[in-house]
Amino acid sequence: MSDLIASLPPSPVAGSSVAGEGDDGSQALRPWRKRRRLPSSPLYAIVRWGGAGLFAALVIGLIVSIVSQSSQAFAHSGLSFLWSGTWNPDAGDYAGGTLVAGTVITTLVAMIIVVPIGLGISVSLSELIPRWLAGPLSTSIEFLAAVPSIVVGLWALLVLSPLFATDVEPALERLPVLGWFFHGPAYGPSVLLASVVLAIMTLPTVVALSRTALGGVPLADREAAMALGATHWQVVRRTVLPGARSGIAAAITLAVGRALGESIAVALVIGNRPAIPHSLLAPGATLGSAIVNQFAEASPGLGTSAVIALAGILLLLTILVNVAGQLLVRRRGGRRLLGVRGAVV
Amino acid sequence: MRTLRSAGVPDSAIPDMGVAAVARRRVVVRDCARHSIRRRRMTGRAMQVICLIAVLIGVTPLVALVIATVSKGAGALSIGFLLHAPTPEGVPGGGISTAIVGSGEIVAYAVALAVPLGLFIALFLFERAGAIASSIRFSADVMSGVPSIIIGIFAYAVYVERFHHFSNVAAGFALGVLMLPIMVRANEEAMRTVSVDLWEAGISLGARRSRVARSVVLRGALPGVVTGNLLALARGVGETAPLLFTVASPTFAMTLLIFNDATQPFPDAQQTAWGTALVLLTLVLILSVTARTIAWTLNRKTR
Numbered sequence: 091m092s093d094l095i096a097s098l099p100p101s102p103v104a105g106s107s108v109a110g111e112g113d114d115g116s117q118a119l120r121p122w123r124k125r126r127r128l129p130s131s132p133l134y135a136i137v138r139w140g141g142a143g144l145f146a147a148l149v150i151g152l153i154v155s156i157v158s159q160s161s162q163a164f165a166h167s168g169l170s171f172l173w174s175g176t177w178n179p180d181a182g183d184y185a186g187g188t189l190v191a192g193t194v195i196t197t198l199v200a201m202i203i204v205v206p207i208g209l210g211i212s213v214s215l216s217e218l219i220p221r222w223l224a225g226p227l228s229t230s231i232e233f234l235a236a237v238p239s240i241v242v243g244l245w246a247l248l249v250l251s252p253l254f255a256t257d258v259e260p261a262l263e264r265l266p267v268l269g270w271f272f273h274g275p276a277y278g279p280s281v282l283l284a285s286v287v288l289a290i291m292t293l294p295t296v297v298a299l300s301r302t303a304l305g306g307v308p309l310a311d312r313e314a315a316m317a318l319g320a321t322h323w324q325v326v327r328r329t330v331l332p333g334a335r336s337g338i339a340a341a342i343t344l345a346v347g348r349a350l351g352e353s354i355a356v357a358l359v360i361g362n363r364p365a366i367p368h369s370l371l372a373p374g375a376t377l378g379s380a381i382v383n384q385f386a387e388a389s390p391g392l393g394t395s396a397v398i399a400l401a402g403i404l405l406l407l408t409i410l411v412n413v414a415g416q417l418l419v420r421r422r423g424g425r426r427l428l429g430v431r432g433a434v435v
Numbered sequence: 436m437r438t439l440r441s442a443g444v445p446d447s448a449i450p451d452m453g454v455a456a457v458a459r460r461r462v463v464v465r466d467c468a469r470h471s472i473r474r475r476r477m478t479g480r481a482m483q484v485i486c487l488i489a490v491l492i493g494v495t496p497l498v499a500l501v502i503a504t505v506s507k508g509a510g511a512l513s514i515g516f517l518l519h520a521p522t523p524e525g526v527p528g529g530g531i532s533t534a535i536v537g538s539g540e541i542v543a544y545a546v547a548l549a550v551p552l553g554l555f556i557a558l559f560l561f562e563r564a565g566a567i568a569s570s571i572r573f574s575a576d577v578m579s580g581v582p583s584i585i586i587g588i589f590a591y592a593v594y595v596e597r598f599h600h601f602s603n604v605a606a607g608f609a610l611g612v613l614m615l616p617i618m619v620r621a622n623e624e625a626m627r628t629v630s631v632d633l634w635e636a637g638i639s640l641g642a643r644r645s646r647v648a649r650s651v652v653l654r655g656a657l658p659g660v661v662t663g664n665l666l667a668l669a670r671g672v673g674e675t676a677p678l679l680f681t682v683a684s685p686t687f688a689m690t691l692l693i694f695n696d697a698t699q700p701f702p703d704a705q706q707t708a709w710g711t712a713l714v715l716l717t718l719v720l721i722l723s724v725t726a727r728t729i730a731w732t733l734n735r736k737t738r
Contacts (some may be wrong), residue, residue, distance in 0.1 A: 134645035141555030142571055148612060149574050154586065207561070210489025218483055219490070219558070227490065233499045233510040236723050238673025240690045241712045244697045246502045248507075248705060290496045297493070320467050328463055334614030344580065351582025354675045358697060378605075378676075381584050385680055401588045405581065412580035416573065 151407070160399035162392055171399060176329035177380065179388065184396035186377065186403055188364050193376040193407070194366065196281055196356065197349040205342060207289075208296030214302040215297070218328055228301065235294035243355030244355060246287045251278035251359060274369045279361035282370040283420035285377075286347050287355050292345040299344060299419075304330055305334020338416035347411040355380025377404040456560020494622040503714050511710025523684045527703045531711050537603060537687035541678065545614060545671055546609020550664055552611075553618030558648055560619070570622070578616040586613050587677035594681065601683035609677035614667040621655070629655035658733035665726035669719045689715050 163184055164171055170233035173187040211231070215224045263269055272282070307330045315329040331338070353376075361373020362383050375383075379398050388394045441574035469477075497616035519530030556575075560568050590609035595601055629652050637647035653660070682688050685695035689711050 131643055131645045134643070134648065137449055137555050138524075138559040142559040143569070144552065145556050145571060145575070145615070148580060148615070151593070152586070152589045152612075153727050157591055158590050186721055204602060211488040211493045212482075214486040214490045218486055227494070230497060231493065233720070233723065236669055236673075237497075237500065238675070238690060238715055238719060240673065240693045240697075241504060241716055242500065242677045244708055244712050245503055247697055248709075249499070249503050257525045293493055300642050315467075318464060318467065319472075319480045321472070321475045323482045324467050324475060327482075328467060347580045351580070351584065353584040354679075354694060358694075378582060378584055381588070382676070383678060386586075398588055398592070401585050405585050408580060408582055408585075409577060412577045415580070416576045 111433050117312075130408055153162070156398060156402045156405055157273040160395055160402040161397035163399035166392055166396075171396075172403060177375075179384070179386075179393055184392070184399075186400050188366050189375055189377045189380050189400060190403060191366050192281070192352060192360075192364075192374040193378070193404075195374070196285045196360070196376055197329060197346055198289060199285035199370065200292060200349050201284065201342065203285065203289040204296055204345065206290050208293055208341075209338070211293075211297050212301040213326060213331075214305055215369050217322075219331065228297070231294050234290070235298075239291060239352060239355045242287060242291055243358040245258050247279075247358045247388075248353060250286070251283060254278050254280070257312065265369070270413060271370050274371050276371055277373065279359050279373055279375040280371045281360060281367045284356045284360040284374070287359055288349045291352060291355065291376075292349050295345045295348055296341050299341030300334065300338045301332035303341065306337065307333035336354065336418055336421050340415050343411060343415035343418055347408050347415055350411060351378060353382050353409050377407075378402075441528070460660050466709045484509055501716070504709065504716055507706070507709040508716075509710075512713060516710055517714070521692070522699070524704065529707070531686075531689065531707065531714070533686050534689045534692045535720060537682070538612065538672065538689045541606045541682070541688060542668070542672055544604055544669065545610035548608065548611030549614045549618055549671075550669070553622055553664070553667075554653070554660070556615075556619045557622030557626055557654065560623045561652060562644070562648075563641060565620065572620075575616040575619045579620065582676070583613055583674050583677070584676035587680050590677060591680040593618035601681060603687065605681035606678045606688070610671045610674060613674060613677055614671045616733060617667040617670065618664055621658050621667065624660020624661060626652050628659060643651045643685055652730025658730045661733070662730040665722050665729070669722035669726070671714060672722065673719050694737070 129417050142277035171185050173190065174185050176183055176188060177185065209379055217327055219227065255276050255278035259272065259278075259280070259282070261274070262282075264270040265272065311329050311333055312325050315325045320328060356376055360375060360379050362375050362379060363373040364375040364380060367374040381400050381404070384400075385394070385397045388397045467475075516530045517535065518532050519528075520533050521531060522529030556571065560572055561634045576738070586609050589612065590605050594605035594608060633651050633655065634647055642650070672692060675694050678688050679694075680693050682691060685691040693708045693711050693715070696704040696711070700707070
């Protein structure tokens with residue numbers, strides 16, 4: 091439908107030759123007279139263009155204000171603000187390196203948790219579970235997306251965190267090989283808990299988008315695979331999943347974007363220690379959690395500018411990830427491994 | 436192995452796929468048939484069980500969260516809880532009336548900013564094709580992924596720092612900016628369901644664009660518009676980060692009150708936090724359910 095609209099000139103009727111007939115000889119001299127405008131009220135044009143202009147102004151204003159406010163911090167620490175040093179406002183040290191690392195680690199761990207679970211759920215919902223059950227299930231997972239992040243944070247802080255400190259974290263420490271990731275005292279608030287919270291909060295994104303992608307794989311592809319003698323699972327594994335590859339990639343990318351930017355719930359459960367965590371059980375800090383915790387206490391001038399510089403880094407990261415995700419969403423379909431008209435008979 | 440070509444299928448009917456793709460496809464087919472049907476079925480069964488376990492794992496946190504919020508929040512709830520003002524930290528009793536009123540005020544400002552603007556921008560996107568429209572559409576998509584904390588900082592820089600005081604107007608502005616891209620995209624998607632023929636028919640009857648927009652486009656898109664706006668509102672109501680640097684006191688917004696009370700050692704404060712969380716969760720649930728119900732009913736009526 092958008093193509094149809096795109097093929098129309100801005101004023102569909104005005105471009106036709108009928109509209110230009112009354113202009114007789116003057117047409118050659120003034121070609122722009124050929125396009126007569128549609129009857130329109132100036133107010134409506136102002137409203138539409140004003141809205142669009144205001145939106146553009148908001149987007150540009152957002153970027154400009156963050157960049158200009160953070161310039162003082164970058165002038166103070168140079169570009170090394172991005173990767174080096176520690177965050178110690180008392181000593182006048184401002185650098186976002188540890189926070190960037192904390193953000194990347196929590197997001198990565200969250201994705202390690204959420205991607206297999208999310209894919210398993212979307213495969214179940216679109217392929218295995220009968221429709222009468224799949225509907226309510228997917229609605230309830232969508233409802234998880236509507237739960238305010240502060241409520242998730244409250245639950246994680248007051249319910250999950252004690253549970254992690256007494257049961258989950260000691261159990262993880264005893265794991266044979268993986269235990270190396272989980273050493274040190276079990277406090278409760280930790281990088282691991284923050285990652286679990288992020289996994290819970292990004293689950294609906296992964297499920298909703300990858301389920302749409304799985305549903306978009308043509309029926310003929312599945313039938314072709316079945317005709318070759320594939321079992322139900324082989325159809326899923328060899329045809330449906332590869333066919334939905336780009337949609338799944340988009341789902342994961344957008345989930346990464348959400349995980350990077352989540353701040354409130356993470357600030358409640360990560361323990362807020364701006365240093366590179368030596369273990370997943372250690373407290374840490376992310377860009378978002380540091381902004382939440384430092385902004386109110388930041389000294390005017392350089393301190394505030396440094397916190398806004400953190401926001402600038404976060405903005406850059408999320409814009410990059412979201413642009414990638416949107417490009418993936420816009421890319422229609424994906425390469426199919428087992429198509430209908432296979433070259434092998 | 437017989438190929439399509441050797442089977443006499445004309446070249447034009449064979450999709451053009453590189454040698455590598457053909458080889459990969461052969462590997463897949465061979466791989467599919469490598470094991471006995473019994474073994475393949477068993478693998479399938481095992482994977483199905485794993486997928487269903489994933490469903491259980493995924494639903495558990497949701498159920499646990501709702502149960503915890505309801506069971507711990509119900510104890511705090513009472514008429515007085517909703518109608519009384521909060522007490523100072525550490526003093527037991529008190530309600531959340533100021534937070535409810537404050538949240539309502541902030542959301543009202545946000546709605547006043549975002550709903551009309553969202554409609555205007557969506558109409559712009561609907562009627563116009565080209566580089567400007569597609570770049571606005573793309574930036575709306577990207578903007579809806581910008582973290583809410585950054586929008587809070589933006590509102591702080593634009594309003595609080597300039598006028599040197601915290602205000603619910605600034606918070607409403609932040610929430611409005613947060614909801615705007617979601618509303619724009621939802622509105623435009625809803626408008627796209629209106630047939631272009633109808634738009635053209637309206638124009639060819641001599642109606643002005645504004646008239647067609649009101650009577651044809653908005654009318655036809657109404658269920659989608661209402662649903663999209665309510666869902667965006669549900670998201671806005673539950674946001675904390677944009678309010679953090681714009682509202683004068685945590686007692687002026689429900690989400691801030693939860694954030695503030697959750698970290699306090701007093702059991703009474705935590706109780707208040709749970710109660711507020713329950714109120715908030717109920718509100719968001721009502722908004723989401725209303726949105727879906729409206730979409731469903733209006734869709735059936737127009738059909």
